[in-house]
Amino acid sequence: MKKLLQLLALICISHQVYSQDVSVENTSFEEETGIAVPTAPIAIIPEPVSLIKHTGSFILPRNVSIQAEKTPETKLVVDYLQLHLSIPTGSFITPYTSSLTPTIKLIINQQANPSLGKEGYQLTVLPKSITIKANQSAGLFYGVQTLFQLFPKEIESKELVSGKRWAVPCVDITDYPKLGWRGLMFDVARHFFTKDEVKLYIDAMAKYKFNLLHLHLTDDEGWRVEIKGLPRLTEVGAWNVKKVGTFGDFIPPTADEPRTYGGFYTQNDIKEIVQYAKDRFVNILPEIDVPGHSLAAIVSYPELSCTPGAETYKVRSGEKIMDWSKGAPPIALVDNTLCPANEKAYVFLDTVLTQIAALFPFEYIHMGGDEAPINYWQNNSAVKALMQREGLKNIEQVQGYFEKRVKTIVESKGKKFIGWDEILENELPANTTVMSWRGMKYGIDAAKKGHEVVMSPTTFAYLDYMQSDAITEPKVYASLRLSKTYEFDPVPAGVDPKYIIGGQANLWSEQVYTIRQAEYMTWPRGMAIAESVWSPNAKKNWATFLPKVEQHFKRLDLAETKYSPSVYDPIFKVARAADRSVVVDLSTEAPGLDIYYSFDNSEPDRFYPKYTEKLSVPKDANTLKVVTYKGKEKVGRLISMPVDELNKRAGKR
């Protein structure tokens, strides 16, 4: 005990020294005293391939020198490191030092270790120096991301944090990704997000080693990219009526409601976003979603439709335009498809894709292909004539014909064609890449036929789904908790892994009105996806992942990035007892929490009844209120569950 007190006193003294005099040069407390200074638990997401922790730690000095070769690629990493280190620490950074004892060494060594590939790195932290080695600059960038996660959480601060000891534990890390395509999709069509908001999204994803941002640029609610020569796409197609509430059920707008809600990216905006992403080793995949989801284009240029009356259509403002009650494909209430039998549609796409191909350097263009309704095509004389002329036997083959033509256009621009899995409902050549969204099945089937596949299944990777109880979340069709997301394995057994080129999660934005909500929906599930697409399966472990996520919550707080605390929220399971009364089973995703509750309409805290066994709902109760604690700390949100809702969930009385 005496020894422990001495140790604590020493640590406190050392803390004061560093707090008061941040100009202290790289003094190694450990070396002087032989006592290891505690650092926060190591919590790297995604989990590296190999991590060996040594005793001792590196303390960031006031003057930091960075050794690196002066190439344009390495400069991106040096600039990033300089900016993100200097803001919170106030350290003075000298890049490209000629010092023989640099603080941080960034070394590109193509021969170093072939197993590191294009994006892997080796990070060595010693008491007096940090070295990151990689074959290419992307690897250095990911080494820097790992290094930041080894620093105290305050490294995420957007302003100077004075008096902090910037200690990094001594480690040896070797790391490289499982997949080369690690994506997040951001739907900027249903709701528009500004250029600066997209940049914020990129900043956050780069920290978790995502390297691809898929921008869903067009849909029924908006066309978001300037196309020269087609001005109506953004003069008309980018604007609808501002509404809030539950998207999809809105009252159809009246003719006099202003269509001023929305926006678009100019071509210069796109160039700026692409460059911003590239500087963070993120590619941008543009999606132009056709033939369905095309109402904004049709409203702009009604001649792209073959349905009479299309010129009266309006860009959707969240009112009902599809009937999904009979499942897929939906019954369209307005025809939101480009006409496959109309040559003008292909001329239009040629113009659009010429410019999209020039704006986005990434090798693929995503052409959508999902959820195209068939009811208008079935009754259309031009489509019937097309079927006869081309020998198409059914409407699925009509979409197949359309996809082949679009693929040819994409390829004529020097790009590869990728689309949602519906594009394969008809045979397409093996060089068609598929994004499997309706579960893993379509991706597995496609890979077995020799197609390249990006897995982004609803089952694990739909970030628009609710992550907590529906009572607390904006309503969407389905739920997807963090623990389920963490089960995502983009490379399923029984499939040749060479065909699975990537994994990604998708954030559709029907119910997402703000960037804060986009962040909330993305994190922490994005962390689970990051680990699923980067880390070896053997390194994935829910029990160790969750405490890391909790550490990262504190980092996100400092980075001012919103996240969902749903792992702390109660999970309600409801059943009926033999006497038909409702019985409630409560649990949480995070272990070790205490759940407190009330039925008397007051707000429970940790002095209220603690949940220990299934609850029987008292006869006259009208609300069950629940909150969770970790020891004395309130961690969960107060959830108010109406007894009527419990009754509904429990089924027939």
Ligand code: ACM
């Ligand atoms: C999709 O979710 N409709 C691709």
